[in-house]
Each structure stands twice: as structure tokens, then as C-alpha cells.
Amino acid sequence: MPETARIRVSRSSRRLAVAGILVASSFATAGPVRADLRMCNLTGSKIGVTLGYRDPQGWVTEGWWDLKPKDCGTLLKGTLTARFYYVYAVDFTRGGEWSGRAMMCTRDTAFTIRGVEDCLARGYDRNGFIEVDTGEQKSWTIQLTDPAQRRGGQP
Numbered sequence: 001m002p003e004t005a006r007i008r009v010s011r012s013s014r015r016l017a018v019a020g021i022l023v024a025s026s027f028a029t030a031g032p033v034r035a036d037l038r039m040c041n042l043t044g045s046k047i048g049v050t051l052g053y054r055d056p057q058g059w060v061t062e063g064w065w066d067l068k069p070k071d072c073g074t075l076l077k078g079t080l081t082a083r084f085y086y087v088y089a090v091d092f093t094r095g096g097e098w099s100g101r102a103m104m105c106t107r108d109t110a111f112t113i114r115g116v117e118d119c120l121a122r123g124y125d126r127n128g129f130i131e132v133d134t135g136e137q138k139s140w141t142i143q144l145t146d147p148a149q150r151r152g153g154q155p
Contacts, residue, residue, distance in 0.1 A: 035139040037076040037085060041067035042145045045093035049144075051075045052086035052104040052116070052129050059116045061086075061104045061129075069093075072141070079138045086129035089144060098144065100130035 041047050050063030053076070065073050076085075088106065089098040105119035106127050119126040134140040 035079040036074045037080055037134075037139075038072055038074050038141040039065070039067065039087070040072040040141060040143045041069060042143050043091070044069045044146065045091045047144065048090045048092060049073075049075065050088045050106050050127075050129075052088070052102065053082055053084075055081075058114060059104070061106060061111070061113045061116070063088075063106060063111055064109075066092075067144075080134055080140060083134055083136045085132045085134065085140075087132055087142060088127045088129045097127075098130060099128040102129040102131055103127070104129050 037051075039049055046069060047067050048063070049065045049067060050061060051065075052059065052061040054060070065075060067073050086100070086102050086104060087098070088100075088104070091097065103119075103126055104116045105113045105122070105124040107113070107124050111124075113124060115122075132140070132142055
């Protein structure tokens with residue numbers, strides 16, 4: 001069964017900061033289970049998402065996936081091969097971003113970048129990515145939420 005992680009955020013001026021990542025219980029599907037890395041945008045905003053991960057040749061960052069409000073998308077197809085994946089997202093509607101401490105290379109247009117070193121010297125931007133621990137599951141869904149969407153209504 002796929003696992004789900006929820007990224008909770010809090011607004012700090014125009015920048016969104018990670019408040020935590022919660023692992024929710026598995027969920028059942030009516031059809032066959034697909035082994036993918038997916039992201040669900042549970043916010044009211046259109047967001048752009050980038051992904052970082054390590055493959056056999058080294059570090060890779062890819063982007064952009066555009067997700068409409070209340071929409072889901074597949075970031076990687078197939079069985080997951082790593083335990084940790086890294087996400088950086090931008091809120092196109094209200095401004096701000098979901099970012100973390102893992103610094104990786106990005107650019108403003110569609111990209112696949114090998115390596116995370118010397119981003120600026122190589123002509124790329126450098127952004128902080130949120131680490132997502134899949135617990136070595138073969139399938140994982142990340143849920144991106146607004147601050148008002150606290151689990152169980154708790155602040």
C-alpha cells in the first residue's frame with residue numbers, strides 16, 4: 001500500500017517555512033496499487049514543484065511540475081529506489097515557497113540538473129529542499145497543505 005506524508009507549513013511574511021512532515025496511515029485504493037512518488041496539492045493555490053534525489057550516477061534535481069489546487073501529480077513513475085527524496089515548491093497564487101535545508105540546483109524553466117555543487121557558478125539557482133523520508137517504501141504520496149489545514153484541526 002502507498003504511504004502518505006503531509007508537509008505542514010506556516011506563513012512567515014511572504015515565505016512559507018516547513019513546520020513538519022507527518023506520516024499518515026496507509027490508504028486503500030479500489031484499483032491496482034501503483035508504485036510511484038506522487039504529490040497532492042491540498043492548498044487553494046496553484047503550485048510549482050521541483051524534486052531532488054540520488055540515483056546510481058549521483059544527485060539529480062528536476063522540475064517543474066505544476067499542480068492545480070486540490071490536484072495530485074506523479075513526480076516519479078515506478079518503484080522507488082531511494083529512502084530520501086527532496087522537494088522545493090513555489091506558491092504561484094499567493095507567493096511564497098516551501099523550502100528546507102538541503103541545498104540543490106534549480107532554474108526557472110523546465111530542467112534536469114546533475115550534481116548539487118557550484119549551482120551559481122554553473123549558471124543555476126540554488127534553493128533549499130525539504131527532505132522527505134519514505135522509510136524505504138516502494139510507493140509514496142506527499143501532501144502539501146496550507147497552515148489552516150492542520151491535522152485534526154489542531155493549531
